[in-house]
Amino acid sequence: MAKVIIMLDNDISTDDIYPGRYMATVLPTETPQFAFADRTDFNASLKARAFAPGSIVVGGENFGCGSSREQACSALKGHELAVVARSLSRIFLQNSINLGLQVVICPGIEASEGDELDITADQVLNRTTGKAYDQVRLPAARQGIMDAGGLIPYTRARLMARV
Amino acid sequence: MGMTVVEKILARAAGLPSVAAGEVVEPRVDLAMSHENAALVINQFHEVFEGTGLEAKVWDPSRIAIIFDHRVPAESPKTATNQKKIRGFVAEHGITKFHDIRGDVGGICHQILPEYGYVRPGFVVVGTDSHTTSHGALGAFSFGVGATEMASAWSLGIAMNIEVPATIKVVVTGEFPPFVGPKDFILHLIGRLTAQGANYKVLEFHGETIRKMSTSGRIAICNMSVEAGATSGIVPGDEETVRYLREEAGVTDPISCVTPDPDATYVRTVEINVSALVPQIACPHMVDNVKPIDQVLGVRVQQIVIGSCTNGRLDDLADAAAILRGRKVAEGTRMLVFPASSKIFAQALDKGYIHDFMKAGAVVMNSGCGPCLGVHEGALGDGETALSTTNRNFKGRMGNPTGFVYLCSPVVAAASAITGVITDPRKGA
Numbered sequence: 001m002a003k004v005i006i007m008l009d010n011d012i013s014t015d016d017i018y019p020g021r022y023m024a025t026v027l028p029t030e031t032p033q034f035a036f037a038d039r040t041d042f043n044a045s046l047k048a049r050a051f052a053p054g055s056i057v058v059g060g061e062n063f064g065c066g067s068s069r070e071q072a073c074s075a076l077k078g079h080e081l082a083v084v085a086r087s088l089s090r091i092f093l094q095n096s097i098n099l100g101l102q103v104v105i106c107p108g109i110e111a112s113e114g115d116e117l118d119i120t121a122d123q124v125l126n127r128t129t130g131k132a133y134d135q136v137r138l139p140a141a142r143q144g145i146m147d148a149g150g151l152i153p154y155t156r157a158r159l160m161a162r163v
Numbered sequence: 164m165g166m167t168v169v170e171k172i173l174a175r176a177a178g179l180p181s182v183a184a185g186e187v188v189e190p191r192v193d194l195a196m197s198h199e200n201a202a203l204v205i206n207q208f209h210e211v212f213e214g215t216g217l218e219a220k221v222w223d224p225s226r227i228a229i230i231f232d233h234r235v236p237a238e239s240p241k242t243a244t245n246q247k248k249i250r251g252f253v254a255e256h257g258i259t260k261f262h263d264i265r266g267d268v269g270g271i272c273h274q275i276l277p278e279y280g281y282v283r284p285g286f287v288v289v290g291t292d293s294h295t296t297s298h299g300a301l302g303a304f305s306f307g308v309g310a311t312e313m314a315s316a317w318s319l320g321i322a323m324n325i326e327v328p329a330t331i332k333v334v335v336t337g338e339f340p341p342f343v344g345p346k347d348f349i350l351h352l353i354g355r356l357t358a359q360g361a362n363y364k365v366l367e368f369h370g371e372t373i374r375k376m377s378t379s380g381r382i383a384i385c386n387m388s389v390e391a392g393a394t395s396g397i398v399p400g401d402e403e404t405v406r407y408l409r410e411e412a413g414v415t416d417p418i419s420c421v422t423p424d425p426d427a428t429y430v431r432t433v434e435i436n437v438s439a440l441v442p443q444i445a446c447p448h449m450v451d452n453v454k455p456i457d458q459v460l461g462v463r464v465q466q467i468v469i470g471s472c473t474n475g476r477l478d479d480l481a482d483a484a485a486i487l488r489g490r491k492v493a494e495g496t497r498m499l500v501f502p503a504s505s506k507i508f509a510q511a512l513d514k515g516y517i518h519d520f521m522k523a524g525a526v527v528m529n530s531g532c533g534p535c536l537g538v539h540e541g542a543l544g545d546g547e548t549a550l551s552t553t554n555r556n557f558k559g560r561m562g563n564p565t566g567f568v569y570l571c572s573p574v575v576a577a578a579s580a581i582t583g584v585i586t587d588p589r590k591g592a
């Protein structure tokens with residue numbers, strides 16, 4: 001069970017999640033400080049470690065649209081957050097799988113800040129409201145990367161299999 | 164069953180007789196493009212090889228392109244050091260399609276790739292930039308990826324776990340009225356589809372208007388396809404594609420265009436006639452917040468921007484210069500022009516456009532991304548408004564979360580520069 005720490009609108013762009021002016025910062029160890037940098041209060045809470053690991057960012061439709069910047073994923077992963085959204089932009093989804101950021105596509109999700117969610121294999125259960133919502137499962141062929149713990153170990157294994 | 168252009172390209176690249184939307188494939192990569200974010204790709208690439216005992220070598224240095232454009236010349240020691248690190252990697256691995264910060268062969272990645280003939284019809288192109296969709300203009304399947312995905316492509320020469328996208332067929336007919344063009348068409352289409360209307364799908368462009376459109380216009384529409392969420396935009400290769408590659412990019416080797424089967428399956432067909440289209444404006448803070456120009460006339464503008472990978476080509480500059488020639492940029496408004504490549508800059512210089520801009524009071528900047536993302540130069544002041552020919556107007560774009568960005572065509576930008584407010588170029592500014 002984990003807490004919803006922010007509720008966001010539709011079409012949250014990667015410019016919002018990780019503003020362009022911090023793009024010269026690339027290392028996953030350094031990007032978390034700039035997560036949602038223009039939402040100054042939220043950014044400050046993140047940096048102050050006000051939230052437990054596994055806390056949830058809930059987004060609307062088309063979460064992570066715009067730039068392909070991977071920092072948007074590494075910044076959230078650095079804070080050990082999970083994302084539950086009604087839908088995700090393609091590149092953001094791909095980057096999340098590749099980096100091992102937990103993302104859940106849940107088209108009907110309804111929640112408020114402070115609600116407690118349970119993420120199971122197929123559903124998201126909002127414990128606060130008692131309602132359950134179905135997840136959209138990814139094609140099984142993509143599970144390989146997630147099972148490997150991300151694209152880097154997956155690619156490494158493929159590379160080793162070639163030699 | 165028939166295949167769309169992208170299905171055909173993916174089937175061939177994955178070594179399969181056919182593929183259909185929804186399947187997960189691993190296509191070989193024909194071209195892998197990065198810009199300054201190659202710094203992160205290099206990092207991830209080395210991590211892939213860590214502990215393997217294998218030598219960290221890219222799969223094919225001739226298929227990797229790296230173009231410095233996002234922050235040129237470097238705005239900070241951090242960027243300059245990233246660029247230095249990338250230069251070292253380029254030399255070490257023998258990467259030849261490298262465009263450094265130069266006034267002869269430099270420019271924005273999405274202009275350099277077509278300009279130097281790096282992209283061909285039928286190619287699978289990946290780029291660590293969302294506007295990699297641009298290269299669909301040359302009949303390639305070209306899409307944006309993250310840095311880790313790129314590191315994987317550099318290692319193995321394939322793109323991992325790509326879901327074959329479904330395709331939306333867009334049929335465009337009619338003739339553009341004066342002062343209306345490809346940018347207005349694509350803004351209108353995005354407004355109609357919404358910012359997520361083409362998520363996980365390809366926009367395949369057809370119709371007489373597309374057949375007659377220059378490669379420059381096609382780049383603009385494929386470039387902005389991602390603003391409707393599209394994985395890629397694509398114009399099936401045709402005579403114009405071959406003409407462009409031969410005459411403008413100097414390609415001499417064989418070119419073979421891929422066209423869709425007549426019985427290909429599309430998820431949806433959108434038909435648009437452009438004969439009555441009016442100039443379109445995307446209003447803050449979403450690219451799909453598109454309005455016909457008469458609904459936003461008179462909005463006061465502090466910064467006009469003409470340039471970028473969307474509208475910084477020679478025809479764009481020619482159209483803008485024709486309006487500005489002998490006129491002045493309004494007091495209280497600043498105008499920034501940044502050609503999409505050094506080559507275009509030089510051509511615009513020869514044709515006198517640069518002189519027209521400067522005499523009008525515009526600041527002409529070196530080729531690069533510049534004010535488009537606003538981290539390097541051309542940031543907005545608090546609460547200021549920009550009117551720009553670029554492709555994104557998200558909050559915080561152009562460097563200031565309290566700024567407002569409107570998107571338009573080059574002729575609207577030029578006409579508005581003279582008045583200092585959003586102005587209809589058809590009314591003779």
Ligand code: SF4
Nearest residue numbers: 294471472532535536
């Ligand atoms: S000009 Fe703008 S949109 Fe184009 S590549 Fe540069 S930052 Fe991206």
